[in-house]
Amino acid sequence: MTRRALLGAPPAAAPDTDVVHAAATNTVAEAASVVVNRPTLVTPGTAADVWQFTYNGTRAGYANEYGCLRSRSPVANQYAFRAQSHASAGATQAIGSFATSDNTDQFVTLVNGDSYVTRDLRVGRNVVFGSTATMVPPTDWVALPLGAGLTDIGNPTYYTAASRREPFDVVRLRGRISFAGSLAGNATLFTLDAAHRPAYTVTFSVRTGPSSNLATVMQILSTGVAQLIATTGSGGYLGLDGISFYAGT
Numbered sequence: 001m002t003r004r005a006l007l008g009a010p011p012a013a014a015p016d017t018d019v020v021h022a023a024a025t026n027t028v029a030e031a032a033s034v035v036v037n038r039p040t041l042v043t044p045g046t047a048a049d050v051w052q053f054t055y056n057g058t059r060a061g062y063a064n065e066y067g068c069l070r071s072r073s074p075v076a077n078q079y080a081f082r083a084q085s086h087a088s089a090g091a092t093q094a095i096g097s098f099a100t101s102d103n104t105d106q107f108v109t110l111v112n113g114d115s116y117v118t119r120d121l122r123v124g125r126n127v128v129f130g131s132t133a134t135m136v137p138p139t140d141w142v143a144l145p146l147g148a149g150l151t152d153i154g155n156p157t158y159y160t161a162a163s164r165r166e167p168f169d170v171v172r173l174r175g176r177i178s179f180a181g182s183l184a185g186n187a188t189l190f191t192l193d194a195a196h197r198p199a200y201t202v203t204f205s206v207r208t209g210p211s212s213n214l215a216t217v218m219q220i221l222s223t224g225v226a227q228l229i230a231t232t233g234s235g236g237y238l239g240l241d242g243i244s245f246y247a248g249t
Helices: none
Strands: 051-055 058-063 069-071 094-099 105-110 115-117 127-129 133-135 150-152 162-166 170-174 176-179 188-191 202-207 215-220 225-228 236-239 244-246
Antiparallel strands (some): 105 115, 127 133, 150 176, 176 236, 188 225, 202 215
């Protein structure tokens, strides 16, 4: 198939050859369209592009064999595609949109930097805010190694005692641990995984379940060791569900 110029008269060329011509300027009337039609492909996957822009012989912008637009940067430090607005920075005018065939916007970016997503936004990598704050997917739950005299009540009634790290350097605990005898103050309840430890000691107001029934403070040291600062009564449990803390610096 001969690739022909959109505007201006292309030079003569043999079939199945490219047409190269000088830049042309023309005016398209309001009721008119410039159309390039690619007939149904006989050998999909092997046909040539409908048209190309090249830089020094390297393909940059092009419409592939089906007429779908593609763009790639032929040199370093250049954007393959950029959408810009004539509005000044801070304006709420849209720069661009991804939309369905009925023109319903699915993703829109405005000049002021705001972006809007109509449906779910699924991210396979990290989401970075500014230059320092990074949102990463939650880690898997890591079982808590318990101290002496403690038992993980766990399944089937409760979550197994565990911790995980979540976006924005938040660590969350879950589960219920029990003790049959009395726990001395500052005895080790459990030790957090190295990646889940706070940079500094964090403290929580907690209450043990009967029969101990003690209102006290649990602290987690930067070493990951969790402790109750007071001695408990004989027998009881401690619920960890809902306990979370900031583990960053």
